[in-house]
Amino acid sequence: MARNGDAFVEAVLAVVADIPPGRVMTYGDVAAVLGSRAARAVGQVMARYGHAVPWWRVVRAGGRPPAGHAERAREHYDAEGVPLRPVDDVDGYRIDLAACRWRG
């Protein structure tokens, strides 16, 4: 819970919390479930209030983990059995959206 009145924040956290283990959603998908295109706003909310929800289950459209959190997220993916694809970049891996993308 964030604060009374922050409907958007509450909604984002609710959607993220509703993602089952082993599945992920893109920022755009979360925004779409809320009936908005605020993919960036979702990222803002995650950055500020995402500490209390499974933030690692929210990834970018390209199958990449949240910027700057690749290593932490990877531990969770490995623990939950999320299919990953090793790549040669700063993140070191990529999420297989085709297999674990969750539709709310």
Added chain:
DNA sequence: GGCGTGACTTGGA
């Protein structure tokens, strides 16, 4: 009430 920022997206070169 207005402006800048950001854990984004999509499309084109």
Added chain:
DNA sequence: ATCCAAGCCACGC
């Protein structure tokens, strides 16, 4: 495959 530019929306100051 990569990089660049524009569009989008909500938040915080």
